[in-house]
């Protein structure tokens with residue numbers, strides 16, 4: 471015997487099976503390969519895989535091999551009809567050495583396509599105990615009838631096929647759910663606005679989306695900077711990779727460094743395990759550095775190095791990590807003033823600001839106010855199932871007249887409050903947490919007061935108005951007022967506003 475010839479048929483089977491992995495996500499092709507391999511292993515004349523349609527209770531041919539494989543695919547078989555129908559109905563495998571002697575045999579199909587059949591083996595495919603289809607083989611090429619051993623092999627292959635089908639169905643369900651979720655999010659992340667200014671911002675976002683150019687988004691608090699950053703990410707080639715959002719103003723320096731660059735186990739007290747930083751998580755995707763103007767000088771240097779060299783070191787680490795990230799940043803500060811007054815590095819500014827997109831304040835695009843009000847009403851109506859809640863004309867008038875210092879976020883909060891506090895039919899002016907007249911505090915100020923007293927009155931009222939506009943959120947109010955949160959807290963206690 472010549473040993474150098476690979477004549478062992480088991481090797482061929484293994485080779486065939488090892489190729490399945492590469493088509494694992496193409497169910498049709500995978501099933502085709504499973505059936506072809508099983509046909510070869512058993513040396514069968516023909517074989518087929520039928521799937522059960524649970525609605526019509528019919529079996530249809532998904533895969534067929536053999537000389538009549540095209541003709542057979544036109545047929546459908548009722549559950550209970552013939553051998554395949556019997557197996558689908560009972561869920562039990564069946565081996566029939568001579569079909570002529572078995573009353574379950576329904577010869578109509580074989581006769582009409584002209585296929586001689588003597589022996590047949592048919593096994594069910596199941597998931598969670600329920601039949602989802604059957605696999606059958608007909609006769610052997612060598613003329614011997616199909617035997618018990620063949621039935622065992624066929625059962626194994628049917629098991630593989632049902633696992634493949636089950637996985638594909640699960641995968642498709644997840645894909646569909648993912649698509650639905652994305653559509654839902656799409657509504658939430660939709661940038662609403664028809665004004666020239668917002669259209670320009672959106673147009674610029676689409677333009678930069680296809681490049682890797684660092685983009686700095688400027689604009690007051692609540693104007694939609696983060697929304698625009700998400701659009702830039704989603705509209706570009708990195709959309710299927712992560713967008714990692716980091717608020718540079720929210721964390722003290724050392725924590726921010728650990729968040730951005732990660733740390734090694736034991737690099738500081740509390741670092742009990744190694745942690746991957748956000749830059750690494752965003753590899754091949756984008757990072758959004760929110761409130762980048764708040765970064766400390768030391769962090770500015772570190773960020774600059776990443777942007778210049780594309781590498782960084784984790785805290786406590788000494789091998790450079792290189793990543794491919796697209797950087798989008800945002801600031802509600804007047805960043806050029808920060809630069810000219812020495813608080814923000816000029817070189818970093820130029821790195822971040824290859825393209826700048828400005829998000830206009832809401833009061834600079836008044837035509838968008840009613841549109842946005844309607845948009846948020848829709849969203850909250852949907853969330854609460856209060857489909858026909860309206861904004862009364864008087865309330866809309868108040869909304870359109872107002873200056874919205876907290877911009878779109880304030881408008882969004884106001885509509886939400888209106889939906890919650892309204893009478894269920896329409897939102898009235900008094901349901902809105904806004905004070906339209908600037909003379910609200912006027913009553914308290916009189917000639918004869920000291921300047922300090924008048925300023926105190928004004929400050930108190932103005933803080934109340936701003937806090938109302940942010941729904942009581944002090945951090946947001948501090949941002950709108952452009953003061954430190956700690957300072958605002960001090961004023962809140964001073965004026966007894968708690």
Ligand SMILES: Nc1ncnc2c1ncn2[C@@H]1O[C@H](COP(=O)(O)OP(=O)(O)OP(=O)(O)O)[C@@H](O)[C@H]1O
Nearest residue numbers: 660661662663691692693694695696697802878879
């Ligand atoms: N044009 C718009 N269309 C629809 N929703 C918007 C629009 N602009 C902003 N929003 C919504 O307003 C809220 C504030 O937007 P976003 O967080 O993007 O603002 P921001 O500029 O990042 O604010 P901040 O500086 O306070 O972080 C979000 O809920 C956002 O969905």
Ligand SMILES: [Mg+2]
Nearest residue numbers: 692695696760
């Ligand atoms: Mg933001």
